[in-house]
Amino acid sequence: KNEVEQSPQNLTAQEGEFITINCSYSVGISALHWLQQHPGGGIVSLFMLSSGKKKHGRLIATINIQEKHSSLHITASHPRDSAVYICAVLEGNLIFGKGTKLSVKP
């Protein structure tokens, strides 16, 4: 079974900072998802990617298939970005990481 590791577990940043959240997995996959879980509990899909890079607004997701690694970047972070960010890899079923809790201070 794929092991999905996210780092860091917790991250505190000042508003405006550039943020990077990492996701590593152990076995080859067909796709990787990045999700955002709001403080109220709701979960939103941010990206699904199988190669290269995707960008949406201030969010950028990259994946390196050879190194089994993906990163989620947030540029010009804002307090409303405070949430838990979850990586999930597709190997048969989706296997989820435990999440990275981000807190952005004004």
Place this chain on the structure above:
Amino acid sequence: NAGVTQTPKFQVLKTGQSMTLQCAQDMNHNSMYWYRQDPGMGLRLIYYSASEGTTDKGEVPNGYNVSRLNKREFSLRLESAAPSQTSVYFCASSENGRNSPLHFGNGTRLTVT
């Protein structure tokens, strides 16, 4: 556009009681899922339905049953609740299987005493 609607939002059960969690999506998606989320663990798949008329077990199916009532609705039933089933439950849907983005409901917080 409602997306994925789950009910109830909160529920407290006594050990041995039964209940059904309801989920409906209005996006004409083929695939639907039930996950549970426990502290310190990633989301885990309970059951899924790849398309109307089919259901399959996920990683943690014991103690649960599901019904894909039609294309819109996918319910999760606990026949005899146990304290180990205390969790937050999420329903999700995707257009076509796991290679499509997931759309989640708002979750049901279940406590079994």
